[in-house]
Amino acid sequence: MKKNIVKYYPLIPVLAVYLIMFLIGFFMPGMWQMVALLAFYCALGQSWNIFMGMTGYVDFGYVTFIALGTYGMSLGITYFSQFEWLGMGIIVIGLILAMFLAALAALLEAAIALRLRGAYFAIACIGINEGLRYFIEGAKIWGGSEGLIFFGALTQSLGRETVNQLTTFWADFSVFVIAALAAFLNMHYMRSKIGYALTAVREDEDAAKVMGVNTTKYKTLAFLTSGLLGAAVGAMAWGLKLGHVYPGDVFVIHYTIECIVVVLLGGAGTLLGPVVGGLIYGLSKYWLAIIMPGFQLLIFAPIIIIIIVAFPEGVIGVLKQRVKRTALEKYIV
Amino acid sequence: MLKVENIESGYGSMQVLWGPSLEVKKGSITSLLGPNGAGKTTLLMTILGSIEPWGGKITYEDREVTHLPTHKKVDLGISLVPEGKHLFVDMSVHENLVMGAYRKEALKNIDDSLELVYSLFPVLKERDRQKAGTLSGGEQQMLTIARAIMTKPKMIMLDEPSQGLAPKLVAEVFETIQKLEAEFGLTILLVEQNVVASLNAASYVYILHEGRIKVEGNPEDIRGSADIREAYLGI
Amino acid sequence: ALAIDKVVIGHPACLSGKYAKAGEQAIGGVKACIDWVNNVYGGVLVAGKRIPLKYKYYDCESKKEGVTSLIERLITVDKVNVVFSAYSSGLTLSGAPVAERYNMVYMDHGGASDRIFQQGFQYIVQTIGPGSKYHVGTLNMFDHFDPKAKKIALAYEDSEFARMTMGGAEKHAKKLGKKIVFMRTYPKGVTDLTPLLSDMKAKKPDIVLGGGHYEDGQLFARQMSDLDINVKGLSLVASATLPAYYKALGGNIAEGVLGPSHWEYGVTFSPEGAMKVGLDWIGPGQDEFVKLFKKALGKDITPDYHAAEAGAQVLAYVKAVENMNSIDQDKVRASLGKLKFMSFYGGWDVDDKTGMQIGHSMVDMQWQKGKRVIVWPLEAATGKLIYPKPKF
Amino acid sequence: MIFELLAGNLTHGLLLGGVYGVATMGLSLIFGVINVVNVGHGQFIMVGAFVTLILFTALGLSPVIAIPVALIIGMALGFLFFYTVMRKLIKAPELASLLATFAVGILLEELAKLIFGADFRGYYWDVGKIILPFTTIPMSKLYAFIGSIAIALFLYFWFSKTRSGTAVRSVIEDSEGARVCGVNVDWIYALSFAIGIGITVMSGVLLTMFIPVGINPYMGGAYTLKAFVIAVLGGLTSPYGAFFAGLIFGLVENGAYTLFALIPGVAPFSLTVSLAFWMLFFLLLVKPTGLLGKK
Amino acid sequence: MALLRLENVTKRFGGLIAVNNLSLEIQEGEAIGIVGPNGSGKTTLFNVISGVFFPEEGRVIYEGKDITRMPSYKRAPLGLGRTFQIPRPFGSASVRENVATGAMFGTLAGKVSVDDCLEIADRYIQLVGLEEHESKEALTLTPVEKKMMEIARALAMHPKLLLMDEAMAGMHPKDIDKTVAFLKKIKEEEGISIVAMVEHIMRAVVGFAERVMVIHQGKKLVDAPTKEALEDQRVVDVYFGHAAGEGNAKG
């Protein structure tokens, strides 16, 4: 029993960081949206990392899930806010729709794209993402290029005060919860059979099969987990929080690249990595934008280059090697 | 021809070679034996420069080449048949051989070299157009040796060339090695687990153990010493 | 009450990313008008004291995540008194919930979507005119000069703003008894408009209205010329009015192209004109604005409508504060609702309830020999429309 | 009528496709040799566009002259980037180098903004038009196409017939094997990286010959995505596969419009672009390694 | 009932027939060696048995069940374990984790916890003598160490039928003897009923196999008790050549 808890020790630093972030945001005036931004990056990094870190498959089209999550929430609120008796229920419906759309996409993509290897997979996913975006615009579904704007609908059915609280606090708070959940699932997978199976998949898929690993099953599981978490982040941080969605604003590959950057800065396949990466990425961007608006990216880009040259395996990736065989070892994974 | 003195190297922070020294005489077959994990492959890779030496000195034809990059060493006529094969798996057998003749010197003699390797390994001629990756293990081994010959080397280092070959071919490989020495005057440094055949072919033998040379001498002496056989060779 | 010693405008500007161009202009416009308020006008008059305006801006990189966190910082850490929106409807919408939460007046000079104002935001106020009106004047103008030109083609970018413009144009054209022979959109960021334009060419329109952003507007005219599509009138939203447009296309292709605009260098709004229509006037004259703008950016570039909108917004805020003699958010918002005035930018009046701009009318400009000439409405015109448009 | 339109669109699509092809070859080459996914690809295209613009507007030089200039500038940038950053990341995990290219892409954008401002620029190179019965083609587009064919052939020749090209192919297959054959692998890395960047910057020139407007620091992103998709369509490590895939992409992007326009109530152009991207997906279903991709 | 039965199996690659109408029966409790010239189709045969390739013709029957087209991951839990001629470790995982993975998804799948598997792994790692390298990443092992690890990994699957593809190539003669010895021991004690061993090293074949099948050009040439098979003139011709005299049967 004790042994089992020890296994989950690496969650401690992760959750501690989230807690500290939350407390800073909650008690220090003017910090909430900033920690929310950091939590957004951490949550995305952590969610993306579940699939990439464990299977080695790089999903360049990951933003599809975030976008579909946003659409799920938007559709839910847009179409169900007319039923007043639903009250807060529309948010639940939105979340369910978000999960549903993301699961559908994940299973379809898994059935087809997961048969591809390496970069073929990565870029096939870009194709899907772009194709989907232009399809929504072209076929004029879900409001087409005009998107969905539902802040008004939300206000009407829940009242101004509640909506204020929802959009500027609870939406962000739930991102924290998703980030923590992602960390927990990641840890759980790592420590169970699933983790072993996925490592085998990552290293040699054919050999894994011969060892008895149902590679498709485990890959799909990780893909689905990662996609659903991403969709949840989208539903909250882009949907509920912003009150509108445009296809051109959400199906943007740049956000996938941001996930990759966050994860790699911290260390791919590590648990604490996406948290540290999210902090480095979010904080440096935020502060530079404040200190030298307009020139921040000129400083930011070299910083990234320096970090990656100094820590090619990410900050935590390198730290993990350092703490090997020390007391800290069981906390940092 | 080749002199290695107190060479040290390893991977990351792990040292594998602890200062072995050896000499390969021109136009001879020198054999390097030793148990698994002794560092034989590491030594060959260090000689060729794939692994950067940490210390010690390598001289080739009276020239210090310790830190020369690999391609320059190949240019000087050193060739390696690597343990992991490292074939160009998506290229045809023929293209692999042509790649072997990459260095300018070799390119001039490419036709002769091709004829030579095809006569040494007729199977390769049959499979001329087949992708190297789809050859059987043994066929790939032959191709690796053939590709090394294509570089027109003065010295060939072979890392377990008979590994995975059927007995008939093992014999042929050893014959080939001896022929390369006798007929073409090549200098050969041979790493093998096939101790018997190796002792038969070589004119001088080193035994590497845990990164150090433990024994050296003529094959007859080595064969004759029951202690050595018991301790290092298992025969 | 606390003594006030400064009034701060906060702005999560777009200095990098896809709206960097508009962002730079907006900052220049804001700075120019603040300069005027502080140094010419003498400061904002509140509680009998003249108080200087300050400006605090950050760079949101044209991204929604940036907007939300920076607006909150502006409100809570920098304690600004009013927030200006970033650019585009999407970014404006992204910031609105945070501004609402802090009951902060949120002024929009870059989000033209009508729908922003149907969401029940209580603190939002618009300076830029609504998208559905962009091509209304243009159509009136063509109808005025050539009632027989009936065949209209609409080809817009597939984005909310352009679609809204297209919808407005379609409705108005039908009202004028025109025939829409072609109505299509093209996706954002497309490299080659050839298929769409070839299709349009086959329909032989008299008048072509279209566009959406800067780069596609350039591409539009350029490829029309490549394909030898010659029409009597061509008007493109957003891009055609910018100086960069003419520079990019060169004389031949830009000549005669029209564009609707909220403001152009050359419009003739003046204190006298304001008096005539019974409106208050505030702010610099046009030439003074241009001078201050160049000084603010330290570059020799001409301000375009992005700059004018942002600048006029500063003036509107100053006016509203002075009218109410307070910087209290609710009071300022109420004051803005009632405010009606004119500046170098033209008329300014918002719908009290929604905050949507209703008092500003657009002008239509045309490129004539490298100069931007205002050709519509006739009372603001600085020159005569060249019609039909010269061949490419 | 519809056939006339289709013919016209396909002609333009083919011409554009050629340019797309060249704009992707550099990406494939770099991916093939050093396994680097260059997410800053489009930004190098942007550099090429500015090179053309400056040569044309400031010095009055024809875009044709910009082609070799861009190649040289691009290769110089490539070597610089390689020796300062990429070389240190070759042994690092694959994605680390992706991160570096991401940062370099940002750096290029911001530097361009600093130097040239964020304006959308263009130039006007008037070399006449050809009038066909079904469409009109500006000569500049034709030159761009001819240029892209020439570059593709040149690259093909280099790759398959020259010594260094063969060396590059062998490094793609097995760098250790190439090393024991006497190939200076580190130099091949640097060289193919530089050539990859060189071709990419050069393709920026061709693109502006095709579309001489909308030149601005942030124009590159859209091309990165397209290049990714085209590269995979073509088989990823095969630069000439990339060229053919570019042709196909251009044809679909332009050609399918005519057909979608027959469906009422949709936005045919957006559907066309959608198809161009989904085409990749469908192709990979049939052939998981792209058109000319090897197993 | 035979544990494994191949009925007229044929596997082609393009025009090449790698395995040609081959039939084979393996009884429970047997130790069988498979030899043949390079390229004669031995590895391909293993690939067909373990499900990496499906044959064009013929059937693969395992414990009376037709598994010809069963995906490979379903075969492992039935008791088919194998090693690879060119080692295929899970590189970034430690040796211990590699071996534990075998235990997790082999015949014990679903019956043991992760911790149990790690304990099982320790046992087999010790058996093959890799305990010093236990926590190393598998990709840093030498080829021979990798092969040792693969044997441990395959054994941890607790297979009923273990297929070993040249697991001892490149191994030092002393280690070969050691390996043969523990394989024999395991075969008796652990109930791994049979081992099929592809090997060119006669020291191993002779030391271990009770019966030898010789393949030539994809066809079965000889199938007989070890000594008899290796002395068959046809085998000497195609396989040993004139090297036969040099005492191949001894090493």
Ligand SMILES: Nc1ncnc2c1ncn2[C@@H]1O[C@H](COP(=O)(O)OP(=O)(O)OP(=O)(O)O)[C@@H](O)[C@H]1O
């Ligand atoms: N890439 C590597 N990284 C880390 N350690 C390595 C690496 N390659 C080999 N080693 C270690 O170096 C030592 C010597 O290995 P080497 O391959 O030189 O032995 P060898 O004598 O060639 O053995 P064999 O006979 O098995 O081929 C071994 O302990 C091995 O674990």
Ligand SMILES: Nc1ncnc2c1ncn2[C@@H]1O[C@H](COP(=O)(O)OP(=O)(O)OP(=O)(O)O)[C@@H](O)[C@H]1O
């Ligand atoms: N994937 C493949 N595609 C095409 N040909 C193949 C493929 N795999 C194997 N072959 C061919 O099939 C034949 C049999 O190969 P196989 O690997 O089974 O031989 P083997 O008996 O294991 O030889 P060795 O003892 O050298 O390992 C060889 O001629 C080989 O070239």
Ligand SMILES: [Mg+2]
């Ligand atoms: Mg070795």
Ligand SMILES: [Mg+2]
């Ligand atoms: Mg084999």
